[in-house]
Amino acid sequence: MTTIRQLSAARVVILLLLALAAVGHLAACYTLVQHPRVASLNFRRPQGKSCTGCHRAEEISGFLRPEHLAAPPPPWDSLTRPWWIAPDSTGGGG
Amino acid sequence: MVDRARQHRWWRVRRRLAAALVLACCIGPIGPKGAVTAGAQAQDRAVEFEDLGLTGTAEIGARATALRAFAASSDDVTALVLNSAGLARVKRIHGAAVMARSESRVTLDYGNGPTGEDVSDSYLAFAGVAYPLRVLRGSLVPAISVHRAFDSALDLAYARDNVTDSRAERFQMQQSGATYAYTLGLGIDLSSTLSAGVSAFLLNGSIDTHRRYQWQPLVTPPGERTFVLEDVSSDVGGYGAQVGMQLYFHPRVQIGLCFNAPTVVKLHSTGVREETTQIENDVGSFLRQTSEGDTEYILPYRFNGAIALPLGAWLLAAQVNYADWGEAAVDGRRIYTRSTETVLETVLGFSAGVEWSPARLPVRLRAGYEYAPSPLKFLQTDRIDNDTLARIGSQSGRSSIALGAGALLFTRIVVDAAWVQTEGTRETTVLTDDYSATLVSLQAAYWF
Numbered sequence: 084m085t086t087i088r089q090l091s092a093a094r095v096v097i098l099l100l101l102a103l104a105a106v107g108h109l110a111a112c113y114t115l116v117q118h119p120r121v122a123s124l125n126f127r128r129p130q131g132k133s134c135t136g137c138h139r140a141e142e143i144s145g146f147l148r149p150e151h152l153a154a155p156p157p158p159w160d161s162l163t164r165p166w167w168i169a170p171d172s173t174g175g176g177g
Numbered sequence: 178m179v180d181r182a183r184q185h186r187w188w189r190v191r192r193r194l195a196a197a198l199v200l201a202c203c204i205g206p207i208g209p210k211g212a213v214t215a216g217a218q219a220q221d222r223a224v225e226f227e228d229l230g231l232t233g234t235a236e237i238g239a240r241a242t243a244l245r246a247f248a249a250s251s252d253d254v255t256a257l258v259l260n261s262a263g264l265a266r267v268k269r270i271h272g273a274a275v276m277a278r279s280e281s282r283v284t285l286d287y288g289n290g291p292t293g294e295d296v297s298d299s300y301l302a303f304a305g306v307a308y309p310l311r312v313l314r315g316s317l318v319p320a321i322s323v324h325r326a327f328d329s330a331l332d333l334a335y336a337r338d339n340v341t342d343s344r345a346e347r348f349q350m351q352q353s354g355a356t357y358a359y360t361l362g363l364g365i366d367l368s369s370t371l372s373a374g375v376s377a378f379l380l381n382g383s384i385d386t387h388r389r390y391q392w393q394p395l396v397t398p399p400g401e402r403t404f405v406l407e408d409v410s411s412d413v414g415g416y417g418a419q420v421g422m423q424l425y426f427h428p429r430v431q432i433g434l435c436f437n438a439p440t441v442v443k444l445h446s447t448g449v450r451e452e453t454t455q456i457e458n459d460v461g462s463f464l465r466q467t468s469e470g471d472t473e474y475i476l477p478y479r480f481n482g483a484i485a486l487p488l489g490a491w492l493l494a495a496q497v498n499y500a501d502w503g504e505a506a507v508d509g510r511r512i513y514t515r516s517t518e519t520v521l522e523t524v525l526g527f528s529a530g531v532e533w534s535p536a537r538l539p540v541r542l543r544a545g546y547e548y549a550p551s552p553l554k555f556l557q558t559d560r561i562d563n564d565t566l567a568r569i570g571s572q573s574g575r576s577s578i579a580l581g582a583g584a585l586l587f588t589r590i591v592v593d594a595a596w597v598q599t600e601g602t603r604e605t606t607v608l609t610d611d612y613s614a615t616l617v618s619l620q621a622a623y624w625f
Contacts, residue, residue, distance in 0.1 A: 091439075093416075093441070095439055096416065096418040096438050099375060099418045099419075099420050099436075100375065100418060103374075103420055106367065106373060113366055113367055113369070114312055114315030114316060114365055114367075115312055115314040116311075116312050116317060117313070146313060147268070147314065147316070149266075149316075149366060149369055149370060149372065150369035150370050150425065151369075151370050151425040151426060151427055151428045152266070152425045152431070153428045153429065155487070156489065156536055157536070158539050158585055159534060159541075159585060161588050162268075162269060162585075163252075163266070163268050163269075164269070165268040165269070165309065165311075166268065166270050166309065
């Protein structure tokens, strides 16, 4: 029986990368790079439309922030705002 | 009695010359110390892991350096090295660079007074960029970085009467060089409470080792002296990988796990050795040898488990660091004594830190503590022949205390500074080894 101790360093590295590639592939089910069912919204927001047209600001924040991750105290919380969301609006992206 | 001692002395000289000639013909591997390691048993090569800095931990990022326990709370580009899952928390395009200055000293005491030299260096410790991809849910953050993975600067010196080999000897070793890791990785949210990350790196560096030693017989008359100079230059390569995860199962509790695969470190060394033997009646000899060879070191699996408690303005963090150094190998061979005992052992260290972020002030203050035991069970007490291991009877481990501060400037620039003092002592029946080091690091980061 092969144990992890018998695996060479190179094999372990390759297995780690393959495992994470597989997990990353499956994880796309959670992390969305494409808007479900509305392909026109992928990465490039049409002029005159914003996320807030369909989603509440709290929803958008919740989409992009882990559920139980406590926000850092101000003013450090400004560093956690996604760069593609304008400071004066939560609907700048998407 | 004198004749027996003289016969023994000549036997040792002939043995050294024979080993040197074998090396000159490029038979057998050579290590970073060149000729001397050629005849060494695997057990005597364990000390090379420490001499080359392979047992040390890279100091990445001024915030992590001061907090000491960062695997659960890493949230900037340094997460690529410390726990790649933390990349998933980076929401802004972000670049950072860390400069550091270290001063260290290894003091050896064979019972005739401590000797040691200071080694100091200023260097780029880390530079990296993280680029969060635009996503509609979760997080997907690739990053790239370069960091100083191994610091090989070392300065050793001692003089003593070696009763075992019946000689008075002086030894000095000066080593410089460092190895950098070029890392590429990715962090991703797997669920609303779980992030994962992976990174892989390539190593590149160089090490220059200069050894100078001399001896003369203790028996009367001490008419013969031998002087040896060794210069070895090594190019360093290698690779490794890491996988990590961060779990946020409660707003006040975060868990971080990080697994580092075995790291392969390859050295290609070229060396020159000059041995001059001087006898009272001006009859002597001179031998010059050049050599070249490769050595492969396998560093073991390492595992970090951490917990972070963000309590409003306070962040408390703790971490355990595990590595089974008994799995380390040189040129494919594990390192055992003749009684099949491993020369390097499993280590379990721990660290803890606290950070205070006063409300509405753009500053942070932090402090940390770390205990890191040495993986070596034995010390090499004969650095000339590399053939006398002495069991470590007691060791304090290396203890580090750290202080640090950070400031947010213009809502875009973060400047962090850290100061760390590390001390450690190991004792055998014949040798005491003291280590002390001071590190100051300064980090500047821009959040686009």
